[in-house]
Amino acid sequence: MNIGRTTLSATLSLALVACGGGGNNNPGPIAGGPTPAPPPTANCSLSAQQDFADDVLDQWYLFPNLLDNTVNKANFSDLQSYLDARVAPARAQNRDRGFTFATSIAEENALINSGSSAGFGIRLIYDINNNRVFIAEAYENAPGFAAGMDRGTELVAIGTDASNLTTVSSLMASGGPQAVIDALGPSDPGVTRVIRFAQVGGAVVEQSIAKADFSLDPVSDRYGxxxxxxxxxxxxxxxxxxxxxxxxxxxxxxxxxxxxxxxxxxxxxxxxxxxxxxxxxxxxxxxxxxxxxxxxxxxxxxxxxxxxxxxxxxxxxxxxxxxxxxxxxxxxxxxxxxxxxxxxxxxxxxxxxxxxxxxxxxxxxxxxxxxxxxxxxxxxxxxVGQFGFDLDECDLRIRAVTFRTxxxxxxxxxxxxxxxxxxxxxxxxxxxxxxxxxxxxxxxxxxxxxxxxxxxxxxxxxxxQTAQGVGGRELLQPRRPNAAQHEIPGLF
Missing domain, CATH: 3.90.226.10 (2-enoyl-CoA Hydratase; Chain A, domain 1)
Known part of the structure; x- marks a missing residue:
């Protein structure tokens, strides 16, 4: 098991990966101190993962008096729902608004080490009053930017091919932001969507765009x-x-x-x-x-x-x-x-x-x-910030609120x-x-x-408060973000 402050988790038996409150801390290992013991048997059953989560929370959670210790793990079908229930009292007091979560070790380490992610490489924002979705920013070495998308571009329609394009306004009207997220598909390399979009200058473009791995540049060469x-x-x-x-x-x-x-x-x-x-x-x-x-x-x-x-x-x-x-x-x-x-x-x-x-x-x-x-x-x-606690054999990292700054x-x-x-x-x-x-x-x-x-x-x-401007705009975020979306809300 590895530990980290939403920093970077090192591949040692004990490492601190720190995030939040600040965010991540040293990517290097910090040894010493008591650590949650892994489950008695090395397996990736939900029960074993829940036991691991309990060890983490019972020893490290910043607000031990705001944990629900009456939660029955048998009542849950996934780990995130179980974590949400355990920290519900802290969430009710505005101390942990989704800050404790389960994610992939491999995906998060790739993001930390080199900015690696997969998708169109765009961050989306939606108009909460007018059922419109725009690009807040685009990463220069990703498929979306190469296709002509940039800040201010509006997504007009989405489909798996040109024959089944559905307008974004109708998706928003029928299912809200999640319907647009679902239409864009999973963040896996090779996933392809036909997207009709309107550029800031007024040109309307329709392109088939495939998601791909890209490296996220933290300071843009254009305006960073x-x-x-x-x-x-x-x-x-x-x-x-x-x-x-x-x-x-x-x-x-x-x-x-x-x-x-x-x-x-x-x-x-x-x-x-x-x-x-x-x-x-x-x-x-x-x-x-x-x-x-x-x-x-x-x-x-x-x-x-x-x-x-x-x-x-x-x-x-x-x-x-x-x-x-x-x-x-x-x-x-x-x-x-x-x-x-x-x-x-x-x-x-x-x-x-x-x-x-x-x-x-x-x-x-x-x-x-x-x-x-x-x-x-x-x-x-x-x-507040999180350490990352790793159950290596399950590619499981639990980000738990562990410190304040x-x-x-x-x-x-x-x-x-x-x-x-x-x-x-x-x-x-x-x-x-x-x-x-x-x-x-x-x-x-x-x-x-x-x-x-x-x-x-x-x-x-x-x-x-997430209203982003005239009319009210919010970053588009799935119900269950992936590793990159946890740290970079609105990323697709």
Whole structure:
């Protein structure tokens, strides 16, 4: 059995893979401490998997008093339903909104080690009022982008071939978002769909597109890291798609090296769809924005009373260990650049969670309250994280909520989203018809306005508010997400 903080799980008898609250932590192994024992017999029956889950939850769950210990495992036909029942009291108190789940070791490790996933390589968002589905972003080396899909493209009709195309509006009307998800088919290489779609420019295209394996690029080569010219002032723009890909460490360092070279001190950090991932990458982002704070506290990680010996403090550091995608291991320490952020505008929405929120919360003590803001909508509200517990012979990883994070001021109770704790918030739309990195895009324009010192209308709304813009848009997410969709909501 392996253990991990929604980080990366190492292929050792004991490894910590950390995610969430931040997201994933070190992909390297962390040995020591009591660990749940595997079932007495090595089998993959549902009963054995439930026993394994019980061992994990009983020893590691962050909220032991919010577990339902009366649940009868014989009443369940699948492991996820059983996990949902065990943590139902925590969910009722808004402490675990689907954060504890079962997934595939192989699929998640492939995602962490190299960004590998399978599908069209698009993230979908739907209009909750008008039965329309749009592409929020498209990954450059995936089939959807190659077929002509990009941010703002509308899906018009879907079929297994040209003779049975069904309009998206009728799918939404009859079965809601799940009907569209079902029509798109499973996320397996070779699955082919004929899709009619309307590009932003107005052209309507009908193509047969096959799903394929692709590597998800966390920092887009098109718009991921830019230096914007705002009336002669340099503003660093970073769009980080996810924290789950371990190799994003090199991309982030390259981006911040450029920001440092350009002398940038004002930043727009775009986390609007970033659902989190590895805590290790969140820590690295802090290191890259450390300014004069090397050696100061970035964040603290806190476990339940049984595991309190694992409590730790993360400091701003001037070195990091880079992930080797071939081995899944971390290399030796290497020096990294730093910027000194005087002003930061974080763009977030309901899909902004976990590691994204950890970074924002951890930077609060180090930026003048007048100079830091949340732009867009309220965030998800996930100040907790998961370890991954592996039952290798069953390709089973249980992601269980095991820790919470706080900043240097011991603040971290943002279960209702970050809008309630940020000193400044500015409501802004998500203009899906304008590309990321464009200063005219609604959220980026509002971020630039804040950085200029202009006033704005504050954000209101509860935790996990997912309305994405005019008319209300939400990321399309299946009832049972796969490994990639857990970390990158809306991915197909």
């Amino acid at each position: 890291a830019l230096v914007l010219n705002d009336g002669g002032k340099k503003v660093g723009y970073l769009n980080l798609r996810t924290f789950i890909v371990g190799t994003s460490d090199r991309q982030l360092v390259d981006a911040f090296q450029e920001f440092s070279n350009e002398g940038v001190t004002e930043f727009i950090i775009d986390f609007r769809y970033n659902g989190g991932g590895l805590v290790r990458i969140a820590d690295l982002m802090g290191d890259l924005m450390r300014g004069p704070n090397t050696g100061q506290i970035f964040s603290k990680t806190i476990f339940n009373d049984q595991q309190s010996g694992r409590n730790s403090t993360e400091l701003f550091e001037s070195t990091t260990q880079f992930l080797n995608a071939q081995t899944g291991a971390l290399g030796p320490d290497q020096a990294i650049p730093s910027v000194n952020p005087i002003k930061i505008a974080f763009i977030g929405r309901g899909g902004t969670a976990s590691a994204s929120e950890l970074v924002i919360n951890s930077m609060l003590p180090y930026v003048d309250p007048a100079n830091i803001a949340l732009i867009g909508r309220n965030t998800s509200g996930k100040p 706080v900043n240097a001021d011991d603040e971290g109770e943002y279960f209702s989203g970050l809008a309630g704790v940020m000193p400044n918030t500015c409501i802004a739309n998500d203009d899906i018809f304008t590309q990321f990195g464009d200063p005219s895009e609604a959220s980026i324009a509002q971020a630039l306005s804040f950085l200029r010192g202009q006033t704005c209308n504050p954000i209101s709304g509860g935790a996990g």
